[in-house]
Amino acid sequence: MSHDTEIQGRSQSQYEFDRRKSAVQMRKQVINFAIMIFLTFVAFATVVADFAPTFIKPVILLLAGIQVVLQLYSFMHMDDKHAPFIGVISTFVWVGAVIAFTFFLAFNTIIWW
Amino acid sequence: MSSVAVTKKKGVGAVIWDYLTTVDHKKLAVLYLFSGLLFFAIAGFEALLMRIQLMFPNSDFISAGTFNELLTMHGTTMLFLAATPLLFGFMNMVVPLQIGARDVAFPFLNSLGFWLFFLGATFLHLSFFMGGAPDAGWTSYASLSLYSPGHGIDFYVLGLQISGAGTLISGINFIVTIITMRAPGMTFMRMPLFTWTSLISSTLILFAFPPLTVGLFLMLVDRMFDANFFDHTMGGNTIIWEHLFWIFGHPEVYILVLPAFGLFSEIIPVFARKRLFGYSSMVFATILIGFLGFMVWAHHMFTTGLGATANAIFAVATMAIAVPTGMKVFNWILTIWGGSIKVTVPMIYALGFIPSFVAGGVTGVMQATAPLDYQLHDSYFIVAHFHYVIVGGIVTAIFASFHFYWPLFFNRAMSEKLGYWTFWIFFIGFHLTFFVQHFLGLMGMPRRVFTYMEGQGWDLFNFISSIGAIMMAIGVVLMVLNMLLSIKSEPLNCRDYWGDGRSLEWALKTPIPFYNFKQTPLVRGFDPYWIEKQEGNPEGMTYAEPLGDVHMPNNSILPLIMSIGLFVAAFGALYHPDGESWSVPVMVIGLGITVLAMIVRSVKDDLGYHLHAEEIIEIENELYGKGGNK
Ligand code: HEM
Ligand SMILES: [Cu+2]
Numbered sequence: 001m002s003h004d005t006e007i008q009g010r011s012q013s014q015y016e017f018d019r020r021k022s023a024v025q026m027r028k029q030v031i032n033f034a035i036m037i038f039l040t041f042v043a044f045a046t047v048v049a050d051f052a053p054t055f056i057k058p059v060i061l062l063l064a065g066i067q068v069v070l071q072l073y074s075f076m077h078m079d080d081k082h083a084p085f086i087g088v089i090s091t092f093v094w095v096g097a098v099i100a101f102t103f104f105l106a107f108n109t110i111i112w113w
Numbered sequence: 114m115s116s117v118a119v120t121k122k123k124g125v126g127a128v129i130w131d132y133l134t135t136v137d138h139k140k141l142a143v144l145y146l147f148s149g150l151l152f153f154a155i156a157g158f159e160a161l162l163m164r165i166q167l168m169f170p171n172s173d174f175i176s177a178g179t180f181n182e183l184l185t186m187h188g189t190t191m192l193f194l195a196a197t198p199l200l201f202g203f204m205n206m207v208v209p210l211q212i213g214a215r216d217v218a219f220p221f222l223n224s225l226g227f228w229l230f231f232l233g234a235t236f237l238h239l240s241f242f243m244g245g246a247p248d249a250g251w252t253s254y255a256s257l258s259l260y261s262p263g264h265g266i267d268f269y270v271l272g273l274q275i276s277g278a279g280t281l282i283s284g285i286n287f288i289v290t291i292i293t294m295r296a297p298g299m300t301f302m303r304m305p306l307f308t309w310t311s312l313i314s315s316t317l318i319l320f321a322f323p324p325l326t327v328g329l330f331l332m333l334v335d336r337m338f339d340a341n342f343f344d345h346t347m348g349g350n351t352i353i354w355e356h357l358f359w360i361f362g363h364p365e366v367y368i369l370v371l372p373a374f375g376l377f378s379e380i381i382p383v384f385a386r387k388r389l390f391g392y393s394s395m396v397f398a399t400i401l402i403g404f405l406g407f408m409v410w411a412h413h414m415f416t417t418g419l420g421a422t423a424n425a426i427f428a429v430a431t432m433a434i435a436v437p438t439g440m441k442v443f444n445w446i447l448t449i450w451g452g453s454i455k456v457t458v459p460m461i462y463a464l465g466f467i468p469s470f471v472a473g474g475v476t477g478v479m480q481a482t483a484p485l486d487y488q489l490h491d492s493y494f495i496v497a498h499f500h501y502v503i504v505g506g507i508v509t510a511i512f513a514s515f516h517f518y519w520p521l522f523f524n525r526a527m528s529e530k531l532g533y534w535t536f537w538i539f540f541i542g543f544h545l546t547f548f549v550q551h552f553l554g555l556m557g558m559p560r561r562v563f564t565y566m567e568g569q570g571w572d573l574f575n576f577i578s579s580i581g582a583i584m585m586a587i588g589v590v591l592m593v594l595n596m597l598l599s600i601k602s603e604p605l606n607c608r609d610y611w612g613d614g615r616s617l618e619w620a621l622k623t624p625i626p627f628y629n630f631k632q633t634p635l636v637r638g639f640d641p642y643w644i645e646k647q648e649g650n651p652e653g654m655t656y657a658e659p660l661g662d663v664h665m666p667n668n669s670i671l672p673l674i675m676s677i678g679l680f681v682a683a684f685g686a687l688y689h690p691d692g693e694s695w696s697v698p699v700m701v702i703g704l705g706i707t708v709l710a711m712i713v714r715s716v717k718d719d720l721g722y723h724l725h726a727e728e729i730i731e732i733e734n735e736l737y738g739k740g741g742n743k
Contacts, residue, residue: 084293085292085293088292092288092316092319095404096319096320099320099404099407102407102408103360106411106423107356110419110420110422110423110426111356111411111419111423
């Protein structure tokens, strides 16, 4: 049953395996964190450098999009292929993204042009 | 807590306490059913008053202001507080049984969802006694509602915010339940269609309610704290409300109609005694309708001046929805075709549903033609359209399911004879009321008017329409009477009341014990109960596990306390703009109650309890006599 609350002891090899996995996870998260800080820095830099708004706006939006995907896949564990129902979760997230993007597109192209 | 007392008599107080604290999906289903019915009756009464006012020209039965209040409360209540909970009632009752689960994924949240809905609804209805109900229509367009005096609109905003949170919570709960709690062998493509439509409808709730929440929140700060999101004189834009509302509002109509489709997809195969025709195309059509439902919201705004490009694109997108809907209609007809049809009350509702709903779909496509909509918009034609889809589609599904699922709910059956009377009176009344409204619309009668002058050729049709409304009211009264009479009938104590059940819920003997399945079933194909019956299995299911201990959740009063906290806080928020000195303390106290209850819930571990195999055997013996659930 999914509600069971037994506590299982871990074997030595399980412990070492978990440890190695966590170390890999940790490294990945630190790298992603660095990338995200860098992207934020770039976003600010385009503004400070006083580029044309027609350049700044799409660039910032693009960077924001990348940040969201990074956030979802690395910090919110959507990259974990063995997590239960990960396929369903990805489907929901991406369908939601497509729907939201359609609103954005519709408003920008045919409604408030 | 434990259980041997299932059939023993309990005191009234104990029963009430049991329902206030319950986390059992079947009891919550009963609560949803009765509160939905209550609000259905209230909103129906409001409609009756409006129709009496409109029966004759220049009538002064009710005043213009009261008419606006009745109109607004009728629409808001019917959609948010009657149709939604009634469908949630059936979803709660049937979905866990259909997928072979012992409860929903989050029983505590299930209860929280109900109490939020109920107290939000109560809050909204208190407006009648506290200085006037909302009066800007169920759509509450900002250009009207921002300038509505009194607190009516504030009741609307706060009440819907609270009950909307409940709906969102329940929707998420159903998604998780259907995805994670299916019995072994119940693959996605073996799920009964009602489970499928509940899943897609819950997904629409997940994506559609946040825009409403945002819109209501902006309206709240506009009205209470003098923000200017929708005020064009201050640089706001009143059209933003319309977009937010309809980005929610169009999916909302599909949130309601998809479960109704699902209910008919359960009823029709049972009484045609034939497998549902085109199962996979039904699933595909459901998903497609859900997806396209998000792409068409601007068809409610053709006349706001979006421009020809936007109108054309949204018109075509809207018409596209008719394709998957048509697929479904053909599948139902082909299921009935060549079947060995048994006409019963649920089936006759299904037979009445198909042409009525198609009529509503056809007028929908007419309205989707943007140039024509300039003529039809805001006329009685629109009223006729949406009542054809909502009454002809959703209400018939709900009435059919009362009859169809009554044995599962209460171990009693409703009278077939009275059921036919109800059907014919209601069904004829429905067509009388709304068919002529198409022509009223084409003759130019605007919707949402409290009276009209004589001599415009509208008198006769309005009179006919009001007669129809009275017939519908009689139908509803007979329906309720039928329910009450069923209390006195003999308990059924049987499985498969209709004799031709196909999915798992019919494999259970009524009354259903609170843990549903003593052993988790193994699903061996689509229509599992039908398969077992074909093979002569007297127990109706193959088990996936030996009889063992069952883990069950504990009851809790916390969901009710959390909801009461928000209910109290809403009064503080409501009177805050009046400068009442007590408004802020009341808000703080209310939110404090909610937060405290949340803290208690988080800090106190509640792991549920185990029901032992011996206790299960004892309960089954007590419910079904020696030998248990054989
Ligand atoms: C083939 C399917 C459908 C099409 C093409 C369609 C099209 C439309 C259009 C274009 C309008 C706007 C008319 C106007 O205000 O000028 C409308 C209004 C409406 N429709 Fe439909 N519709 C369809 C199905 C449904 C269904 C299934 C429901 C509900 C279950 C529904 C409920 C409504 C409601 C409530 C309104 C009026 C909203 C208001 O202004 O208060 N429709 N429909
Ligand atoms: Cu619509």
